[in-house]
Amino acid sequence: MAYLPNLIFGLMLVGALALFVRNINRIRKNIALGRPMDRNDQKAARWKNMARIALGQSKMVTKPIAGLLHIVVYIGFLFINIELLEIVLDGLLGSHRLFAPILGNFYNVLIAAFEWFALGVLVVVVIFWCRRNVLRIQRFCKAEMQGWPKWDADLILYFEVLLMSLFLLMNATDLSLQLRGVEAYPQVGSFPISQILLPLFEGLPTPTLMSLERTFWWMHIVGIFGFLNYLYYSKHLHILLAFPNTYFANLAPKGAFANNPVVTQEVKLMLDPNADPYATPVNDTAANQKFGASEVTDLHWVQLINAYTCTECGRCTSQCPANLTGKKLSPRKIMMDTRDRLTEVAAHLRQTKSTEITDGKQLLGDYITPEELWACTSCNACVEACPVDIDPLSIIMDMRQYLVMEQSAAPTALNNMMGNIENNGAPWPFNSQDRMQWTQL
Amino acid sequence: MEVPTVAAMVAAGKKPEIVFWVGCAGSFDERAKKITKAFIKILSQCQVSYAVLGTEESCTGDPAKRAGNEFLFQMQALANIELLNAYEITRIVTACPHCFNTLKNEYPSLGGNYTVIHHTQLLKQLLEEGKLVLEGDQFKGKKITYHDPCYLGRANQVYEAPRSLIQKLDAELVEMKNCKAKGLCCGAGGAQMFKEPEKGKQDINIRRTEEALETSPDIIAAACPFCNTMLTDGVKNKEKSEQIQVKDIAELIAEAQDL
Numbered sequence: 001m002a003y004l005p006n007l008i009f010g011l012m013l014v015g016a017l018a019l020f021v022r023n024i025n026r027i028r029k030n031i032a033l034g035r036p037m038d039r040n041d042q043k044a045a046r047w048k049n050m051a052r053i054a055l056g057q058s059k060m061v062t063k064p065i066a067g068l069l070h071i072v073v074y075i076g077f078l079f080i081n082i083e084l085l086e087i088v089l090d091g092l093l094g095s096h097r098l099f100a101p102i103l104g105n106f107y108n109v110l111i112a113a114f115e116w117f118a119l120g121v122l123v124v125v126v127i128f129w130c131r132r133n134v135l136r137i138q139r140f141c142k143a144e145m146q147g148w149p150k151w152d153a154d155l156i157l158y159f160e161v162l163l164m165s166l167f168l169l170m171n172a173t174d175l176s177l178q179l180r181g182v183e184a185y186p187q188v189g190s191f192p193i194s195q196i197l198l199p200l201f202e203g204l205p206t207p208t209l210m211s212l213e214r215t216f217w218w219m220h221i222v223g224i225f226g227f228l229n230y231l232y233y234s235k236h237l238h239i240l241l242a243f244p245n246t247y248f249a250n251l252a253p254k255g256a257f258a259n260n261p262v263v264t265q266e267v268k269l270m271l272d273p274n275a276d277p278y279a280t281p282v283n284d285t286a287a288n289q290k291f292g293a294s295e296v297t298d299l300h301w302v303q304l305i306n307a308y309t310c311t312e313c314g315r316c317t318s319q320c321p322a323n324l325t326g327k328k329l330s331p332r333k334i335m336m337d338t339r340d341r342l343t344e345v346a347a348h349l350r351q352t353k354s355t356e357i358t359d360g361k362q363l364l365g366d367y368i369t370p371e372e373l374w375a376c377t378s379c380n381a382c383v384e385a386c387p388v389d390i391d392p393l394s395i396i397m398d399m400r401q402y403l404v405m406e407q408s409a410a411p412t413a414l415n416n417m418m419g420n421i422e423n424n425g426a427p428w429p430f431n432s433q434d435r436m437q438w439t440q441l
Numbered sequence: 442m443e444v445p446t447v448a449a450m451v452a453a454g455k456k457p458e459i460v461f462w463v464g465c466a467g468s469f470d471e472r473a474k475k476i477t478k479a480f481i482k483i484l485s486q487c488q489v490s491y492a493v494l495g496t497e498e499s500c501t502g503d504p505a506k507r508a509g510n511e512f513l514f515q516m517q518a519l520a521n522i523e524l525l526n527a528y529e530i531t532r533i534v535t536a537c538p539h540c541f542n543t544l545k546n547e548y549p550s551l552g553g554n555y556t557v558i559h560h561t562q563l564l565k566q567l568l569e570e571g572k573l574v575l576e577g578d579q580f581k582g583k584k585i586t587y588h589d590p591c592y593l594g595r596a597n598q599v600y601e602a603p604r605s606l607i608q609k610l611d612a613e614l615v616e617m618k619n620c621k622a623k624g625l626c627c628g629a630g631g632a633q634m635f636k637e638p639e640k641g642k643q644d645i646n647i648r649r650t651e652e653a654l655e656t657s658p659d660i661i662a663a664a665c666p667f668c669n670t671m672l673t674d675g676v677k678n679k680e681k682s683e684q685i686q687v688k689d690i691a692e693l694i695a696e697a698q699d700l
Contacts, residue, residue, distance in 0.1 A: 062623075252546070253542075253545075253546050253596060253597050253598070254595055254596045254597075255542035255546050255592050255595075255596025255597050256542075256546030256547060256596075257506060257507075257547065259511075259515065259518075259547060259550050259551060260511045260515075263511045263512050263515050264515055264519075264551060266512070267512065267515040267516055267519055268519065270516070271516075271519055271520070271523075291511065292509065292511075319623065321625055321626040321628060321645045321648070321649075322639070322641070322645070324625075324645075324648060325638075325641045325642055325643040325645050325647075325648055326640075326641035326642030326643060327638070327640070327641040328639065328640075329639075371639055371640075374636070374639060375638070375639040375641075376631050377591070377626045377628060377629070377630040377633050377645065378507050378591075378630050378631030378632075379591040379595065379626035379630050380591060380595045380596055381591075381595065381623075381625070381626065383595075384595050384622050384623070397507070400507075400508065400509030401509040401510075401511055402509070403509055404508060404509030404510050405509065405510065405511060405512060410508060410509065410510075411636050411637075413635055413636035413637060414508045414632055414635060414636050416635075417504060417505075417508070417632065417635035417636075418504075418505055418508060418510050418513055421500045421502070421504070421505055421513060421517065422513060425498075425499030425500050425517070426468070426469060426499075426500050427465055427500060427504050427634075427635055428465065428469055428470075430468075430469045432496055433496050434468075434469075435463070435469075435495055435496045436444070436446075436468075436493075436495045436496060437468075438463075438467075438468060438469075438474040438477055438478065439442045439443075439444045440442075
């Protein structure tokens with residue numbers, strides 16, 4: 001029975017990892033529901049983009065306060081993960097602070113650094129909570145943030161407070177036992193922060209203290225397993241997806257909107273005087289492809305990875321001229337809707353074991369309304385603002401394309417404008433023969 | 442005003458070094474025509490070998506594409522490309538950031554490969570080459586704020602050329618709180634110019650005008666005919682038309698030159 005804790009730990013580890021792998025696979029499959037898009041060119045530039053934006057947080061610091069606070073949590077998170085390796089090995093082997101004898105003095109430095117990071121994360125998370133719940137910064141309180149998104153944001157912060165507190169409590173009880181000279185707790189590590197907590201445990205009998213130490217240790221690691229698997233249900237996925245998302249981001253100038261090659265084929269055929277108008281189209285699949293997007297499966301996979309990467313920070317919406325002037329459009333909502341609909345479609349397809357979506361709903365209309373789409377000025381402020389290179393504008397443009405090319409559902413004024421271009425080569429009803437009239441005046 | 446057309450030049454066995462793409466606004470909009478003329482005056486004075494396409498020019502397709510009509514956009518694009526390629530055009534300058542962006546970024550994959558520059562870039566180049574000399578002090582002591590057009594700034598990273606021209610005017614360049622990459626849209630992009638805005642609390646051009654007015658400028662400088670219209674309307678709405686002018690950078694340069 002001596003190995004029971006190791007066994008339980010091993011089973012929990014395998015269980016947590018298996019669930020995590022299942023979740024990640026689901027996300028991969030969901031993203032694969034998107035249309036193809038080649039983003040495997042310019043590999044060097046892509047690595048650079050990822051290093052600069054995801055690893056280096058370069059776009060985060062455009063808002064200096066939020067940016068620097070975020071960097072504290074980010075670096076804290078990265079570093080404390082090293083400690084996680086020791087905790088997992090201890091759990092499996094039944095050892096205690098396995099790395100201490102191997103690393104010697106450096107171990108003390110590491111543990112001290114982790115404690116400082118843990119304190120940093122704790123402080124910042126409290127500030128983050130206040131920004132959302134006391135200062136109520138506008139971008140955290142927009143319409144699309146009501147309900148679950150608000151809960152999700154707060155839950156993540158509570159999770160982090162819990163994990164950091166447990167980490168420090170675990171160290172404090174450990175230190176307390178070390179100081180009492182308990183055999184199982186050799187004097188290793190340096191605990192600049194948790195030593196402050198020592199008075200809390202002063203009067204406790206050693207066995208109680210030992211079970212407390214074990215409880216904190218177990219709660220901490222179980223909490224981490226829980227958090228790992230909470231990611232899938234949360235906006236917090238950005239901690240993983242920010243990396244592929246910035247790698248596969250659009251590297252072209254922001255003003256360059258992609259040209260649809262199927263349309264090019266058709267237009268060229270139309271403009272070719274030698275083309276046979278009655279010929280059967282050579283490429284049938286291309287001819288049958290729907291123009292634009294009314295459903296998540298009409299979007300390309302990078303747009304879908306964008307949706308899962310979005311952490312709902314709202315920087316896009318806070319820069320959107322339409323949203324700033326009270327229109328319904330919110331680029332963040334476009335991303336949230338895309339993600340929620342994608343999750344729904346994927347669950348529906350899994351359930352019906354089919355490739356046809358038959359739940360009677362779609363992204364356009366049930367989630368995103370034409371009113372939102374038509375309010376966009378295509379100014380790229382949202383794309384510029386996103387700290388992880390998400391592109392809400394491309395989704396808006398694809399959905400407009402569907403409205404116009406599949407449904408002829410443009411606002412009347414735009415139909416007039418397009419009619420003018422068709423007839424006179426200008427968006428206004430002026431005769432193209434008058435294009436030089438300005439020279440006469 | 443004598444303006445050479447590509448057709449006439451080619452017929453005479455010559456070829457312009459650069460084509461001035463006037464654009465729909467520059468050709469038809471009353472306000473924007475003044476910008477076109479100011480720019481033409483500078484081109485002539487600097488003896489740039491240029492020509493316009495005249496009646497052969499047609500909409501680049503930008504508003505159609507942004508309104509969702511990819512088909513109409515590509516019809517326009519392919520027809521324009523056929524024309525430009527037939528004339529063997531290699532360089533294009535335009536005073537409209539929308540034409541600039543479309544010609545530069547969206548024509549290449551359809552077979553139209555040209556060096557496309559914005560008029561502020563050409564003006565800066567002419568200054569650097571010494572072909573354009575700015576003298577006089579009409580703008581000395583004037584406060585000028587510059588509004589970044591989205592399709593010039595964020596879309597194509599052209600922030601410095603227009604600013605360096607304003608500084609050359611010996612004027613004081615004052616920045617709005619949202620400028621360069623964070624510049625707020627005037628409200629006209631994405632085909633909004635041609636429709637009424639959706640229901641909201643405020644029109645975008647009014648908000649942008651308010652940001653411009655916060656710098657208490659004498660002149661709001663624009664580098665796009667559509668931004669110009671939106672901001673001019675905004676200034677009118679705020680009843681400041683008497684005190685504050687909205688001018689294109691080409692107009693400011695032409696004025697400084699007494700053209």
